[in-house]
Amino acid sequence: MQTHDLIGIGFGPSNIALAIALDEKRHTGQPVDALFIEKQAGFTWHPDMVLDHAHMQISFLKDLATLRNPTSRFTFVNYLHEKQRLPDFINLKTFYPSRQEFSDYLGWAAAQFADRCAYAEEVFEILPERQGDEVSLLRVRSRCADGSVRERLARNLVVSMGGTTNIPEAFRPFKDEPRVFHSHNYLSRIDQLGPLKKVAVVGGGQSAAEIFMELHGRDASTQVDLIMRARAIRPSDDSPFVNEIFNADFTDYVYDRSEDERTHLFKEFWHTNYSAPDLELVQQIFKVMYEQKVAGKQRHRLLRRHQVQEVRAGADGLHLRLLDTDGQLEHANRYDAVILATGYVRHQHKAVLAPLAPYLGDFTVDRNYRVRSTPGFRPQVFLQGACEATHGFSDTLLSVTAVRTEEIRCALEEGRAQAPARSRAAALQA
Ligand SMILES: Cc1cc2nc3c(=O)[nH]c(=O)nc-3n(C[C@H](O)[C@H](O)[C@H](O)COP(=O)(O)OP(=O)(O)OC[C@H]3O[C@@H](n4cnc5c(N)ncnc54)[C@H](O)[C@@H]3O)c2cc1C
Ligand SMILES: NC(=O)c1ccc[n+]([C@@H]2O[C@H](COP(=O)([O-])OP(=O)(O)OC[C@H]3O[C@@H](n4cnc5c(N)ncnc54)[C@H](OP(=O)(O)O)[C@@H]3O)[C@@H](O)[C@H]2O)c1
Structure with missing residues (x-):
């Protein structure tokens, strides 16, 4: 050996x-x-x-x-x-x-x-x-x-x-279901599915935003629901003073803080990295949504403040029971595929x-x-x-x-x- x-x-x-x-x-x-x-x-x-x-x-x-x-x-x-x-x-x-x-x-x-x-x-x-x-x-x-x-x-x-992929609880039983997959496997899995009429993308971070735009450009007949827990897609803050937290010497600063101080730092700067697409991408998504309004024809939807309560797989598609946490209203939607852009652990x-x-x-x-x-x-x-x-x-x-x-x-x-x-x-x- x-x-x-x-x-x-x-x-x-x-x-x-x-x-x-x-x-x-x-x-x-x-x-x-x-x-x-x-x-x-x-x-x-x-x-x-x-x-x-x-x-x-x-x-x-x-x-x-x-x-x-x-x-x-x-x-x-x-x-x-x-x-x-x-x-x-x-x-x-x-x-x-x-x-x-x-x-x-x-x-x-x-x-x-x-x-x-x-x-x-x-x-x-x-x-x-x-x-x-x-x-x-x-x-x-x-x-x-x-x-x-x-x-x-x-x-x-x-x-x-x-x-490794972070899979929300409701989707864990569907690990062998080809119509449900994580963003980490996006290209190889989406290409296996053929034409799709209705797709759900879960998440509001960089991966979700990139995949939304990719689906938008891929096939004009595909409708996408972007399902997110937050109220708005917030851009990552990469302005110069904020970006100093990514300098190598900031590691000493973080390491030397108490656990409480670190918790505070993570809260303060969370959106520099997580649940935070590039501003340019956020603007592109907003423009797509706006142009739908101008045309008077809704293709994609932004389901903000929505949580997935239950998932059921049937021959006709994937059935998601969603909770709109603003009005506590429940509704059910059917999708041909669900993409989990839900980050990593x-x-x-x-x-x-x-x-x-x-x-x-x-x-x-x-x-x-x-x-x-x-x-x-x-x-x-x-x-x-x-x-x-x-x-x-x-x-x-x-x-x-x-x-x-x-x-x-x-x-x-x-x-x-x-x-x-x-x-x-x-x-x-x-
Ligand atoms: C889509 C995407 C885009 C990103 N873009 C950026 C970016 O623009 N800028 C940035 O700073 N960061 C970015 N990141 C963050 C990313 O974590 C880092 O860029 C970088 O990949 C970290 O490198 P790593 O080697 O630590 O981890 P990884 O790149 O994840 O590499 C880990 C390697 O370990 C291997 N491995 C895992 N388990 C085992 C095992 N049991 N045995 C043997 N091998 C194993 C994996 O196959 C993999 O090759 C991005 C992340 C994602 C998901
Ligand atoms: N082009 C690039 O360079 C590129 C591309 C992709 C990714 N990345 C990088 O990769 C890293 C990860 O980005 P990411 O977008 O994959 O992940 P992320 O930033 O962690 O975002 C995960 C999203 O999933 C949501 N989410 C997590 N758990 C959930 C659950 N149980 N139910 C519902 N929603 C859930 C989060 O919502 P909440 O906000 O509500 O928690 C968040 O919107 C980042 O560093 C990013 O910069 C880079």
């Missing part, structure tokens, strides 16, 4: 950025033998949401490397240069490339670490390897596409698994790390994203993308990705240097 200094779970932007940071420092300190394990067959980045006209919600300067090392060859600018599009991109006069282009950039970077990533393997369990009264290594178990199980040993671990790490709970408790992290552990537990376990509660809104986004990888790399190096001689020797023997 192979032993690696570091195993990374997932090979999305967070771990690609870490692979770059490790590579760029390979000649300083102890070299790190890192392997990443990714469940997809090859690199893709939220592929079912690469919609026509969708663009990034963050400046390209917050790419995989620039904020850590502007001279890196893995910057978006160097990608453009290598693809011979730099002058043309400049003429676009934008900081926000299309999602298609940024996805291609991420794939270009990932491809340069193909020998350090095992694709098509899903990590399902991490077990402690005890030596006497110490845990010196971790056994990483993954399932390959053919169902076989593969095991590797790791001296350290970085868990960067992203989010980030608990996956708890399931794979469950066997380590006796050593890692409830998986709280220090400032360097390292999970706090009991004495005698030697491996360092880092979390990327699951620390929003302590590190702020940037944690699930690309905002601090490049800087965070340097913080993790330094903590990893420090931890390795401090490992007691006995456990270092044991780890080397394994």
Whole structure:
């Protein structure tokens, strides 16, 4: 069985950025033998949401490397240069490339670490390897596409698994129903359904707004109900002073606050990221609704202050019982498909790390994203993308990705240097 200094779970932007940071420092300190394990067959980045006209919600300067090392060859600018599009991109006069282009950039970077990533393997369990009264290594178990199980040993671990779909209670029994699906699967699932007369989109965030506009342009005979709990679609606030909360140094500020202060901060800035489409998109939706009024012909509806009470699937479609929370009125609607643009949850790490709970408790992290552990537990376990509660809104986004990888790399190096001689020797023997 192979032993690696570091195993990374997932090979999305967070771990690609870490692979770059490790590579760029390979000649300083102890070299790190890192392997990443990714469940997809090859690199893709939220592929079912690469919609026509969708663009990034963050400046390209917050790419995989620039904020850590502007001279890196893995910057978006160097990608453009290598693809011979730099002058043309400049003429676009934008900081926000299309999602298609940024996805291609991420794939270009990932491809340069193909020998350090095992694709098509899903990590399902991490077990402690005890030596006497110490845990010196971790056994990483993954399932390959053919169902076989593969095991590797790791001296350290970085868990960067992203989010999983948030499915509202009423829709949970419909996991195998092809006419109900989450925005995460939008393109591949909608394309399987053929022509649709009536579609419901649940949610009022960026995904819901993008999907609404995509359905509007897809087929002129499709009617869409946008069903949301809020009274209005509120745009994300990305004005410059507000946007400072996504600066890398704001992580210290958030981390140093008390829990109460953090709760207050999250409430104050919630709509910078969640339930908040770009203003431009909100204006496009408003225009579509307005033009219906001018034409005197209603095609789409905005069902604001509406909650889905009950769902029933029949041969003729999906029947939703809705509550209009303003008047407490109930009504029933039939749809050919329901798309849940209801966001994401980030608990996956708890399931794979469950066997380590006796050593890692409830998986709280220090400032360097390292999970706090009991004495005698030697491996360092880092979390990327699951620390929003302590590190702020940037944690699930690309905002601090490049800087965070340097913080993790330094903590990893420090931890390795401090490992007691006995456990270092044991780890080397394994
Ligand atoms: C549609 C969409 C658009 C977005 N656009 C932006 C944007 O413009 N700007 C921005 O800042 N943020 C954006 N985000 C937020 C997004 O979370 C980050 O951009 C980024 O993807 C975070 O990278 P990550 O590597 O932490 O997570 P992910 O990109 O989710 O990558 C996690 C990887 O881990 C793999 N994985 C999961 N479980 C396992 C397992 N058990 N074993 C092996 N591999 C596993 C997954 O397959 C995936 O490749 C967007 C999110 C969505 C859903
Ligand atoms: N082009 C891009 O760059 C792009 C595209 C898509 C997404 N993203 C990013 O991805 C992240 C997630 O965005 P998102 O739009 O997918 O999710 P989101 O912002 O979390 O929005 C989820 C929506 O679903 C609603 N919702 C959640 N649970 C519900 C329930 N049980 N019943 C009814 N409604 C429910 C929420 O309503 P309430 O407000 O009432 O809670 C909200 O309107 C954000 O960071 C976003 O910026 C980026």
